[in-house]
Amino acid sequence: MSIRVSQNISAITAQNALHRTDNKLSQSLERLSSGLKINHAKDNPAGVAIAKRMNSQIKGLSIAGDNASDAISIVETAEGAMSEIHAMLQRMSELAVNAANGTKTDEDRAMLDAEIKQLKEEITRIAKDTEFNGRPLLDGGFDLRGYSSDPNVEVMYYSDEVAVKDYTISGIATSTDADGNLVVDSLTLLTAGDNAFPADAQYEVDGDVVTIKAANDFEVKLKVKGTPAGEVNLDMTGIGAMRMQIGTEEGQVLEMRIPAISLELMGIENISIDTLEGANDAMTRIEEAINYVSSARSRLGAYQNRLESTSASLDVTHENMTTSYSRIMDVDMAGEMTEYTNQQVLSQAGTSMLAQANERPQQVLQLLQ
Amino acid sequence: MTNEQKQVYTLRISQANKTELVVILYEMFLDYAAEAKLNLEAGERVALKLSLNKARGCVNELMESLHLEYEVAQNLLQLYLYVYRELLKCEMHKDCVHIENALKVMVPLKEAYATISADDDSAPVMSNAQTVVAGLTYGRNDVNESMADQGASRGFYV
Numbered sequence: 001m002s003i004r005v006s007q008n009i010s011a012i013t014a015q016n017a018l019h020r021t022d023n024k025l026s027q028s029l030e031r032l033s034s035g036l037k038i039n040h041a042k043d044n045p046a047g048v049a050i051a052k053r054m055n056s057q058i059k060g061l062s063i064a065g066d067n068a069s070d071a072i073s074i075v076e077t078a079e080g081a082m083s084e085i086h087a088m089l090q091r092m093s094e095l096a097v098n099a100a101n102g103t104k105t106d107e108d109r110a111m112l113d114a115e116i117k118q119l120k121e122e123i124t125r126i127a128k129d130t131e132f133n134g135r136p137l138l139d140g141g142f143d144l145r146g147y148s149s150d151p152n153v154e155v156m157y158y159s160d161e162v163a164v165k166d167y168t169i170s171g172i173a174t175s176t177d178a179d180g181n182l183v184v185d186s187l188t189l190l191t192a193g194d195n196a197f198p199a200d201a202q203y204e205v206d207g208d209v210v211t212i213k214a215a216n217d218f219e220v221k222l223k224v225k226g227t228p229a230g231e232v233n234l235d236m237t238g239i240g241a242m243r244m245q246i247g248t249e250e251g252q253v254l255e256m257r258i259p260a261i262s263l264e265l266m267g268i269e270n271i272s273i274d275t276l277e278g279a280n281d282a283m284t285r286i287e288e289a290i291n292y293v294s295s296a297r298s299r300l301g302a303y304q305n306r307l308e309s310t311s312a313s314l315d316v317t318h319e320n321m322t323t324s325y326s327r328i329m330d331v332d333m334a335g336e337m338t339e340y341t342n343q344q345v346l347s348q349a350g351t352s353m354l355a356q357a358n359e360r361p362q363q364v365l366q367l368l369q
Numbered sequence: 370m371t372n373e374q375k376q377v378y379t380l381r382i383s384q385a386n387k388t389e390l391v392v393i394l395y396e397m398f399l400d401y402a403a404e405a406k407l408n409l410e411a412g413e414r415v416a417l418k419l420s421l422n423k424a425r426g427c428v429n430e431l432m433e434s435l436h437l438e439y440e441v442a443q444n445l446l447q448l449y450l451y452v453y454r455e456l457l458k459c460e461m462h463k464d465c466v467h468i469e470n471a472l473k474v475m476v477p478l479k480e481a482y483a484t485i486s487a488d489d490d491s492a493p494v495m496s497n498a499q500t501v502v503a504g505l506t507y508g509r510n511d512v513n514e515s516m517a518d519q520g521a522s523r524g525f526y527v
Contacts, residue, residue, distance in 0.1 A: 070429065070433070072432075072450075073425075073429050073432070073453060076450065076453060076454060076457070077457060080454060080457040080458070080461070081457075081461070084461050126461065129418070129460075131422075133422075133426070134422070328447050328448065328450070328451040329451075331470045331473070334448065334451050334470065334473065334474055335473060337444060337447060337448055337451075338448060338473065338474045338477055338478065339477075340444070341441065341444040341445060341448060341478065341481075342477045342478065342480075342481050344440075344441050344444065345441060345478070345481040345482065345485060346481050346484060346485065348441065349485040349488050350488075351439055351441060352439075352441050352481075352482070352485055353387075353388050353485060353486075353488070353489050354436060354439060355435065355436055355439035355441040355442040355445070356388075356391050356431070356434050356435055356436070356441070356442060356445060356482070357387035357388060357390075357391065357434060357436070358387055358390035358391050358394060358430065358431075358433075358434040358494075359387050359390070359494050360390075360430070360433070360434075361382050361383070361385070361390060361494050361495045363430055363433075364382055364390055364393060364394060364397075364430060365379065365382055366426075367394075367397060367423060367426050367427055367430060368370065368375045368378055368379065368397070
């Protein structure tokens with residue numbers, strides 16, 4: 001790039017212009033590279049591209065008010081993790097059954113126990129690492145919340161059938177066991193009055209975890225970390241599940257509970273199959289854990305069905321649509337479908353452009369961050 | 370993704386129409402998947418998670434771009450869900466084969482959309498973006514370079 005100068009003044013003008021251009025160029029680059037349209041106060045937001053950065057959408061999952069397809073992705077993610085955990089629990093069950101066999105020696109059992117330990121770690125890791133859009137899914141953040149008036153008692157879980165109100169436990173008696181761990185001896189539940197538990201409520205104690213059950217699938221699980229001073233009030237808020245707006249009218253929501261997964265919640269934190277006793281105990285606990293995960297998965301499956309039929313009714317006016325999401329499970333099916341779809345796209349260009357079009361550049365820009 | 374790649378993408382996004390954005394999403398996916406593969410081979414767990422997250426984000430956005438009243442879109446959705454699950458599996462099992470399965474689906478689709486995007490001559494989606502012209506422009510009177518204020522300020526002030 002050369003500039004021919006015929007007069008001095010032109011030269012100076014040109015040179016100044018060059019400087020300004022250089023500056024502008026580096027400003028543009030600066031803006032472009034950071035993705036921020038406003039790097040300095042002197043920048044001119046109206047003059048540059050209209051792409052607002054939606055910071056709030058990166059933090060937390062504000063799927064507020066839109067697509068059921070996002071919800072489907074969340075359910076798929078949670079389901080994927082749970083099916084892995086399910087497989088691990090089944091493996092643990094095999095190991096426990098093996099260890100419970102009378103022909104095994106304690107040395108054999110110790111070896112089997114090593115694998116159990118590993119599987120436990122894996123389960124914890126998956127539960128921690130599974131996230132969607134940077135937010136953990138399986139830590140109870142998307143499950144119904146319950147609060148206790150005493151910090152010594154923590155609400156771990158409660159079922160859908162627990163009414164949204166306060167419940168009072170008049171007293172909890174605890175003691176310590178041989179290893180120095182806290183053990184709950186007994187509970188006194190309030191059974192009359194406003195904050196009463198159902199009349200037929202029974203409790204079961206497992207170390208420091210108390211499960212209170214009653215008819216109609218009423219279940220509350222509590223962890224006792226210390227001895228509470230007096231009575232304990234539990235506030236079952238009934239909120240905390242992920243709320244998806246799946247229709248255009250108010251109230252057309254789907255509340256999805258994604259239960260927390262942890263060794264503690266599933267009751268298998270302390271299992272160990274290095275002795276015959278331990279193996280027998282572990283078998284029962286692992287079975288309960290499998291039930292826990294299965295029921296969580298079937299809950300997710302129900303959400304999936306609901307979302308799919310909602311999506312279908314929102315987007316499809318097509319009569320010929322039957323089951324839209326028959327799942328492609330293996331790589332061969334995927335290969336065939338890809339081939340077919342490829343041909344479809346190329347031969348029906350016009351329709352394909354209508355079928356898939358993105359008019360959300362700010363979302364696409366988001367994915368670069 | 371390097372800063373330079375991000376710059377290039379940002380520029381393209383600002384100029385893209387609705388079909389070009391789809392192609393861009395495919396390409397971003399392919400970049401992130403390649404990155405994930407490298408991270409997996411290098412044993413970089415945290416970086417692997419990030420790149421898989423981004424790749425899944427791209428698939429998610431592609432799913433959001435579908436209009437399901439067309440049969441093509443329904444087929445694409447099935448494929449995207451498959452790719453999404455494969456990426457999840459990769460994260461769980463730390464196995465390259467899942468990324469490869471995902472690529473087998475996305476590469477041909479990207480080619481197809483890249484081909485048809487040439488037929489779409491609608492306007493860019495982002496309005497008020499800078500108009501980018503590649504190449505030298507000539508001054509009014511002669512072929513010499515004339516560098517005047519290119520129009521970054523159009524009279525608007527904050």
